[in-house]
Amino acid sequence: MNSWESRSRTVSPLIATAVSNALSGTPETSTSSELDNKLTATAPPTESVHTRNLQTLLREEGPNATVLAGYKLSKFGHHPILEALASCPDHIDLLHRFRRVEPMLHRGNRTHFELVHNGVDITHIATNNSHIDPAESLFVCGAQVGMLERIGCIGVKATLFSGINIWPREQQTTSLMSHLAPRTKRFEWFLRWDSAPVGHQNPIDGIVSNRVRELVRTNPARKWTLADMAMELHISERTLQRRLRDAGSRFSSLVIEARLDDVVSMLLRTNLSIGVIAHLSGFYDHAHLSHCMKTLRGKTPTAIRRIPEEEVAVIRRALDR
Secondary structure, three states: OOHHHHHHOEOOHHHHHHHHHHHOOOHHHHHOHHHHHHHHOOOOOEHHHHHHHHHHHHHHHOHHHHHHHHHHHHHHOOOHHHHHHHOOOOHHHHHHHHHHHHHHOOOOOEEEEEEEOOEEEEEEEOOOOOOEOHHHHHHHHHHHHHHHHHOOOEOOEEEEOOOOEEEOHHHOOOOOHHHOOOOEOEEEEEEEOOEOOOOOOOHHHHHHHHHHHHHHHHOOOOOOOHHHHHHHHOOOHHHHHHHHHHOOOOHHHHHHHHHHHHHHHHHHHOOOOHHHHHHHOOOOOHHHHHHHHHHHHOOOHHHHOOOOHHHHHHHHHHHHO
16 A cells, blocks of 8 residues: 555544544644644544544553543444444454454554453554554554443453553553553453353354354355355354354354345445345345345445445445455
8 A cells, every 4th residue: 555545544533533532632632733623624534643643642641541532432432333333242243343343443453353261362463564553452452341341241351461451440550651562563462351241152152153154255145054054164064053053143144144244345345236236145136135134234225325435435444354
């Protein structure tokens, strides 16, 4: 990506506003008319402005304020994206959805999740020969803590790979700032909790559910059967059926959801007719697709294509990851 493209890429106003709210009153923000104007403009701010804002928050207010900005956004924010995350029945589904919208929260790190007992290990890995910006990772960490609490996880804690506490703030025994490497290719933290929502999935069952979605997305028009999927996953039909049942999932529902994800992707990234998109995504025709999407997503394909351009740009980035 050349420098012009990097400067012209934008971030969601939802995220920019959360950071600018946390920054209000700091000396640099109040004296920088360029920053103020771009943050309050109607158009989404560019990534360079947003990055500068996050770095200012970390430098002027400290790591706790950076984590808290993400936390407040997820825990108390009211936005369709946040409400979709908050509707997750458990942490497994939350992490799956969070992975898809996380590109709205930072500039392009690859994220690796590893589920463990009562927790998850998370790594941000720099892309395109760049370095991790600690401010971005701390903001994302705060957003994850806030959303985990929002869906019902109790006693959520976050620590750096080195063992230094990030959240709760009152449990910090040493300066978090002194443990942040300014230029690194990886940024790792651990999330742990005392208890998760009732009926939460076994990590293995949740992983199987996600693999079903991923495989359907590779060929949504295929007439997927339980036997086909079991063969692809190298497990028996009975085992697949049991794991999906334990995860609270139905095979047919996962197939439809994955196909709808593919539909949304093509609606936003191509000019293909809805009828053609329906065929390519495994739906019988335009009418069948419209009915299914309206029932499950609350919008018709035509309505999806009417999403404002600035929101489309953000969603495209999420779909491209």
